[in-house]
Amino acid sequence: xxxxxxxxxxxxxxxxxxxxxxxxxxxxxxxxxxxxxxxxxxxxxxxxxxxxxxxxxxxxxxxxxxxxxxxxxxxxxxxxxxxxxxxxxxxxxxxxxxxxxxxxxxxxxxxxxxxxxxxxxxxxxxxxxxxxxxxxxxxxxxxxxxxxxxxxxxxxxxxxxxxxxxxxxxxxxxxxxxxxxxxxxxxxxxxxxxxxxxxxxxxxxxxxxxxxxxxxxxxxxxxxxxxxxxxxxxxxxxxxxxxxxxxxxxxxxxxxxxxxxxxxxxxxxxx
Numbered sequence: 001x002x003x004x005x006x007x008x009x010x011x012x013x014x015x016x017x018x019x020x021x022x023x024x025x026x027x028x029x030x031x032x033x034x035x036x037x038x039x040x041x042x043x044x045x046x047x048x049x050x051x052x053x054x055x056x057x058x059x060x061x062x063x064x065x066x067x068x069x070x071x072x073x074x075x076x077x078x079x080x081x082x083x084x085x086x087x088x089x090x091x092x093x094x095x096x097x098x099x100x101x102x103x104x105x106x107x108x109x110x111x112x113x114x115x116x117x118x119x120x121x122x123x124x125x126x127x128x129x130x131x132x133x134x135x136x137x138x139x140x141x142x143x144x145x146x147x148x149x150x151x152x153x154x155x156x157x158x159x160x161x162x163x164x165x166x167x168x169x170x171x172x173x174x175x176x177x178x179x180x181x182x183x184x185x186x187x188x189x190x191x192x193x194x195x196x197x198x199x200x201x202x203x204x205x206x207x208x209x210x211x212x213x214x215x216x217x218x219x220x221x222x223x224x225x226x227x228x229x230x231x232x233x234x235x236x237x238x239x240x241x242x243x244x245x246x247x248x249x250x251x252x253x254x255x256x257x258x259x260x261x262x263x264x265x266x267x268x269x270x271x
Contacts, residue, residue, distance in 0.1 A: 013039030023093030210239030
């Protein structure tokens with residue numbers, strides 16, 4: 001059973017389609033800094049709230065919170081958009097996992113992909129996230145009463161002191177976490193090992209990660225880059241799990257440069 005075509009999303013800009021997929025306990029607002037830059041470079045952005053997150057449906061049945069169901073709702077939503085041109089996929093963490101699944105199942109529909117601290121194997125998960133995925137307390141409404149400071153610690157948001165982030169951004173991150181379904185941490189329990197299938201992805205991929213990621217093991221990302229056919233990897237020494245929020249200007253420029261280079265190369269190849 002899926003929540004077909006009911007995912008909440010925003011659309012901005014005109015031009016080549018780019019789908020932006022957030023991570024666990026987040027929402028489409030994670031892309032507030034990137035979307036204006038993409039629209040200025042002739043991209044039509046579709047930023048989605050995954051099932052159980054943001055303003056999308058939050059089923060009360062815990063069995064709905066699996067990788068399989070989450071992906072099925074996302075795939076239904078993309079098909080409902082009825083986009084005729086090849087897509088750019090941009091995914092963070094859990095959104096990176098969703099992007100990998102979609103690219104593997106729809107290889108002819110993707111022209112490039114950006115993965116930011118992407119999830120692709122259970123072995124990446126920190127002990128805290130593994131504990132949360134199994135804890136009945138984490139799958140209750142208790143998470144909505146957790147103070148902001150503790151939210152930042154539990155999520156391994158970023159090693160950079162929160163004082164360096166605007167109050168508005170910190171409040172938004174906490175709100176996204178608190179309004180998510182209490183069952184979201186159950187999602188990673190049926191995570192399928194993606195490594196054996198990565199060799200079949202023959203598209204340009206940019207992988208960006210924070211070297212101080214406290215949620216996913218930073219040493220796993222170079223292995224991902226090596227396993228992909230056309231991947232470029234960029235590590236960010238001062239960032240944690242959310243470099244696109246902690247260092248948006250640098251990450252945004254990396255993404256734009258990567259997309260511009262690969263689109264030019266494809267046009268030349270066609271000519």
